[in-house]
Amino acid sequence: MGDFSSLGLSDWLVKQCKQLGINKPTPVQENCMPAILQGRDCMGCAKTGSGKTAAFVLPVLQKLSEDPYGIFCLVLTPTRELAYQIAEQFRVLGKPLGLKECIIVGGMDMVTQALELSNQPHVVVATPGRLADHIRSSNTFSMKRIQFLILDEADRLLEQGCTDFTKDLEVILEILPAKRQTLLFSATLTDTLQELKSIAMNEPFFWESKSETRTVEELDQRYILTPEKVKDAYLVHLIQTFTDEHDDWSIIIFTNTCKSCQILTMMLREFNFPTISLHSMMKQKQRFANLAMFKASVYKILIATDVAARGLDIPTVQVIINHNTPGLPKIYIHRVGRTARAGRNGVSITLVTQYDIHLIHSIEEQIQTKLKEYPVEEKEVLKILTQVNVTRRECEIKLESTDFDEKKEINKRKQLILEGKDPELEAKRKAELEKIRSQKKKFKQKIQESIQKQKQLKKKLMKSRPMKKKEAAQATA
Ligand SMILES: Nc1ncnc2c1ncn2[C@@H]1O[C@H](COP(=O)(O)OP(=O)(O)OP(=O)(O)O)[C@@H](O)[C@H]1O
Numbered sequence: 001m002g003d004f005s006s007l008g009l010s011d012w013l014v015k016q017c018k019q020l021g022i023n024k025p026t027p028v029q030e031n032c033m034p035a036i037l038q039g040r041d042c043m044g045c046a047k048t049g050s051g052k053t054a055a056f057v058l059p060v061l062q063k064l065s066e067d068p069y070g071i072f073c074l075v076l077t078p079t080r081e082l083a084y085q086i087a088e089q090f091r092v093l094g095k096p097l098g099l100k101e102c103i104i105v106g107g108m109d110m111v112t113q114a115l116e117l118s119n120q121p122h123v124v125v126a127t128p129g130r131l132a133d134h135i136r137s138s139n140t141f142s143m144k145r146i147q148f149l150i151l152d153e154a155d156r157l158l159e160q161g162c163t164d165f166t167k168d169l170e171v172i173l174e175i176l177p178a179k180r181q182t183l184l185f186s187a188t189l190t191d192t193l194q195e196l197k198s199i200a201m202n203e204p205f206f207w208e209s210k211s212e213t214r215t216v217e218e219l220d221q222r223y224i225l226t227p228e229k230v231k232d233a234y235l236v237h238l239i240q241t242f243t244d245e246h247d248d249w250s251i252i253i254f255t256n257t258c259k260s261c262q263i264l265t266m267m268l269r270e271f272n273f274p275t276i277s278l279h280s281m282m283k284q285k286q287r288f289a290n291l292a293m294f295k296a297s298v299y300k301i302l303i304a305t306d307v308a309a310r311g312l313d314i315p316t317v318q319v320i321i322n323h324n325t326p327g328l329p330k331i332y333i334h335r336v337g338r339t340a341r342a343g344r345n346g347v348s349i350t351l352v353t354q355y356d357i358h359l360i361h362s363i364e365e366q367i368q369t370k371l372k373e374y375p376v377e378e379k380e381v382l383k384i385l386t387q388v389n390v391t392r393r394e395c396e397i398k399l400e401s402t403d404f405d406e407k408k409e410i411n412k413r414k415q416l417i418l419e420g421k422d423p424e425l426e427a428k429r430k431a432e433l434e435k436i437r438s439q440k441k442k443f444k445q446k447i448q449e450s451i452q453k454q455k456q457l458k459k460k461l462m463k464s465r466p467m468k469k470k471e472a473a474q475a476t477a
Pocket of ligand 1: 029
């Protein structure tokens with residue numbers, strides 16, 4: 001492996017890297033940086049925690065130092081927290097340049113952001129929605145001369161998930177110059193490769209880390225098979241064990257909804273665990289404050305929705321617990337990638353109910369690794385089961401007495417209006433879909449019941465008398 005100088009970085013940047021403990025390039029840096037410095041578009045796919053951020057920040061800073069102007073580079077990323085983290089890397093590594101960077105994300109003051117944009121910062125790091133809002137509403141800044149467009153977590157930006165960025169991306173791409181370098185990075189690029197290639201204009205340099213598995217070797221991946229009703233007791237038991245055994249460990253628990261995130265946080269606090277939450281129904285300032293307190297180890301346990309699944313780099317995180325099994329292998333890869341970063345060790349534990357076994361199989365198939373069972377003393381879990389379930393119920397009742405559900409409904413309606421949809425029509429459509437789904441479910445259940453009955457009948461027949469071949473065939477049919 002070469003060093004940063006041999007890849008074409010100037011001495012001042014190499015020195016800056018050293019100060020941050022970045023001495024030798026990681027493979028994604030070693031392979032992608034020369035192509036970027038040569039002026040090529042680039043797509044880099046490497047495992048979580050492998051240094052993809054510096055792989056684009058360093059060449060941009062190098063090029064910026066040769067011809068500094070604003071706005072030189074635009075970075076787009078799916079979450080607000082990630083935007084701050086990327087901007088920080090630019091700020092720290094680009095300090096000798098007197099780098100001016102600006103962060104444009106939702107939930108923060110629009111006027112202040114507009115002012116910052118008009119001051120022509122060198123680098124803009126943004127989430128697509130808010131940047132598109134600025135483009136639609138003002139003409140006080142220009143991105144006509146940008147040299148670099150970077151899509152971090154590019155597959156997430158281009159997929160049509162629960163937050164669909166495609167319309168905002170169209171607005172943004174329209175004001176960018178055709179002649180630019182486009183860089184796309186993610187740990188899971190390959191799933192959406194073709195769509196991504198159309199964003200990078202020139203035949204891009206594509207690099208993917210060669211490995212049999214899609215998760216890092218330093219990660220110990222475990223599961224616990226548990227009935228839904230015992231899940232929380234397992235969770236409390238696990239946290240108790242980890243906190244008893246390790247002073248300096250931080251844990252992230254991923255859950256599937258904002259409400260579940262809120263209830264689990266309340267519940268773990270009842271057990272005196274230093275817990276804090278992060279989800280999209282919180283005010284943005286609170287989100288930043290909570291993340292900062294978790295990073296500073298004021299709180300050792302963060303309960304989050306998938307808003308924290310991608311990109312966040314917190315070295316103290318040793319354990320990831322999936323309170324629900326992720327529906328997509330890709331989400332699993334990013335969630336567990338919040339630990340075992342940059343060569344460190346880490347553990348992930350996924351709580352699996354009997355209904356999630358097929359999800360675990362498809363995760364294992366994608367990551368090419370078998371999850372191992374995590375040994376737990378069931379007796380200890382059963383001892384706290386009633387107490388945990390009663391506490392959870394109390395927390396649910398407490399939450400129901402607040403305006404949490406109402407706020408959620410208002411947020412949903414606001415989002416629909418922003419997307420140009422009619423909330424009433426959408427509600428109707430959803431109700432109809434729900435009806436069809438429940439009919440389908442009932443139908444499926446009926447079929448399963450009749451299959452079950454047939455099987456039982458066949459068993460009875462087999463037991464009661466030895467069958468002739470012909471009879472057995474009829475019973476099976
Ligand atoms: N060459 C290097 N040597 C040592 N540490 C490095 C090097 N490059 C980056 N790092 C550190 O590795 C950590 C992970 O890097 P980074 O956040 O860029 O990972 P990533 O590949 O973007 O992960 P993810 O896919 O989860 O977003 C950071 O703390 C970063 O400072």
